[in-house]
Every structure is written in C-alpha cells, then in structure tokens.
Amino acid sequence: MMLTIDNLTNEIDGKKILKGLSLSINTGEIHAIMGPNGAGKSTLAYTLGGRPGYEVTGGSATFEGQDLFELEPYERAAAGLFLGFQYPVEIPGVSNLQFLRESLNSQRKARGQEPLSGGEFIKLAKEKAGLLGLDMEMLKRPVNVGFSGGEKKRAEMVQMGILDPKLAILDETDSGLDIDALKIVGSGINAIMRKPGKAVLLITHYQRLLDYVKPDYVHVLAAGRIVKSGGPELALELEREGYAEVVAA
Ligand code: ADP
Ligand code: MG
Numbered sequence: 001m002m003l004t005i006d007n008l009t010n011e012i013d014g015k016k017i018l019k020g021l022s023l024s025i026n027t028g029e030i031h032a033i034m035g036p037n038g039a040g041k042s043t044l045a046y047t048l049g050g051r052p053g054y055e056v057t058g059g060s061a062t063f064e065g066q067d068l069f070e071l072e073p074y075e076r077a078a079a080g081l082f083l084g085f086q087y088p089v090e091i092p093g094v095s096n097l098q099f100l101r102e103s104l105n106s107q108r109k110a111r112g113q114e115p116l117s118g119g120e121f122i123k124l125a126k127e128k129a130g131l132l133g134l135d136m137e138m139l140k141r142p143v144n145v146g147f148s149g150g151e152k153k154r155a156e157m158v159q160m161g162i163l164d165p166k167l168a169i170l171d172e173t174d175s176g177l178d179i180d181a182l183k184i185v186g187s188g189i190n191a192i193m194r195k196p197g198k199a200v201l202l203i204t205h206y207q208r209l210l211d212y213v214k215p216d217y218v219h220v221l222a223a224g225r226i227v228k229s230g231g232p233e234l235a236l237e238l239e240r241e242g243y244a245e246v247v248a249a
C-alpha cells in the first residue's frame with residue numbers, strides 16, 4: 001500500500017471532525033472521495049498535509065511505510081505527497097517561476113539531491129506548462145495574482161508536474177472550472193499522475209471531473225467517515241440519486 005489510513009480521528013478547535021476514517025490507496029490507483037458539504041473532505045486533505053490546528057486524536061496514516069504524522073509538512077512533501085487546494089493563495093511580489101523553482105529545490109534538498117540549474121528548471125517548467133496549455137508569460141507573473149479560477153488551477157497542475165509527487169491529493173480541483181478548463185486540467189492530471197508508482201486522491205462534489213479522470217474507486221465521506229465504497233459507477237449513482245439516498249441504502 002502507498003497510503004493506509006486507519007481509524008483516523010481528529011479535532012479542530014476541540015470540535016471532532018473525522019470520526020474513524022479508514023482508507024487504503026495502492027500505487028497506480030485513482031481514488032475519488034465524494035460527499036456532502038461539511039462532511040470532512042477538506043479536513044482530511046489538510047490533516048494529511050499537516051496543516052496547523054488540525055489535531056490528530058487517534059488512528060494512523062502510513063505513507064510509503066512511514067508514519068505520516070511523525071513528519072513535518074515539508075518532509076511529507078519531500079516524501080512525495082502533494083496537496084492541491086480548493087482556494088489557492090496569492091503571493092504578490094513572488095513570480096510563479098521563482099516560487100516553483102524554490103519549492104522544487106527545497107524538496108530536492110530535503111531528499112539530499114542537488115538543486116536544478118536555472119536552465120534545467122526552465123526546460124522542465126516549459127514542458128509542464130505546455131501540458132496544461134499555460135503560457136510561460138503567465139508563469140513570470142506573481143503567484144495567482146489576477147489569475148482567473150481556471151488559470152489558478154492550471155498553474156497548480158504545472159506545480160504538480162514540476163514537483164512530480166507520488167501521491168496527489170486534489171481538493172475540489174474542478175471548482176470554478178468551465179468545460180474547456182476542466183478538460184485541460186483533467187488531461188493534465190492524467191498526463192502527470194496516471195503512471196506506475198503514482199496515485200491520486202481526488203476530492204470532488206461533482207461527477208463531471210471523473211468523466212476526464214476515471215477513478216478506480218469511489219468513496220462516500222459522510223459525517224467524518226467513509227460510509228460507502230465502490231467503483232466508478234458509484235459516482236454516477238450519487239449524481240443521480242443524491243447523497244442522502246445512497247448513504248441510507
Ligand atoms: P467538506 O470539505 O467536506 O465540505 P470540511 O472539511 O471543510 O468539509 O468541514 C468539515 C466540518 O469541519 C464542518 O462542520 C466545518 O464547519 C468544520 N470546520 C472546518 N474547518 C474548521 C475550522 N477551521 N474551525 C472549526 N470548524 C471547522
Ligand atoms: Mg465544502
């Protein structure tokens with residue numbers, strides 16, 4: 001197993017959110033998590049990423065044989081965990097290219113690898129920007145400042161391509177995307193992550209992203225736990241019948 005989450009419980013500000021969540025992901029697999037608003041989907045992503053304030057109170061998460069919760073957030077990233085967020089931050093004064101090169105080289109350093117030279121980095125950035133149809137000029141601009149929703153998501157997928165993670169956890173990557181952007185982002189995810197040795201956890205409200213990134217497994221998260229798992233057909237069933245119906249069944 002690449003990632004094994006066992007009976008995970010957590011709290012934010014003393015409020016219990018995850019209530020015994022278990023989930024296992026093998027290399028080569030794409031898993032989708034769907035679920036109603038407030039179920040704890042983003043909380044799961046933040047908790048795995050190590051966001052401050054998301055206190056683990058029980059259970060475990062093992063990533064590539066390591067206890068994830070023993071690692072600092074930057075160590076989790078260096079170990080190959082990538083988190084894509086629902087609301088990407090803007091960083092005025094720092095260009096995308098500076099930011100991307102800095103994140104890549106700090107991860108390489110944490111793994112004991114040499115930094116990429118300027119030339120090597122630009123070559124890599126061009127290749128990944130090309131996959132997402134993002135102009136290099138966009139990457140010279142400050143991180144996310146003045147970017148449309150679709151451009152932010154594409155820039156984030158360029159970041160994912162450059163960092164080349166083992167496991168990508170993508171939280172509502174489809175939110176705010178029109179159909180064209182959805183296609184581009186979907187094919188970007190496939191190009192970057194549909195490879196041996198990699199896996200994806202896609203968190204989404206809607207089935208439409210799953211038309212482009214076909215999941216091997218679909219899980220329903222409700223009230224802090226995985227309450228149902230199935231194949232891709234489960235996403236269609238959820239879309240047709242609603243969460244309440246499927247969860248009660
Ligand atoms: P989802 O992503 O499935 O919509 P979230 O993980 O964002 O759900 O939220 C799960 C629950 O945790 C909700 O009841 C939400 O109000 C609560 N919650 C999320 N973030 C915080 C926070 N920073 N402080 C207090 N409660 C929070
Ligand atoms: Mg939500």
Ligand code: MG
Nearest residue numbers: 041042043086
């Ligand atoms: Mg959320």
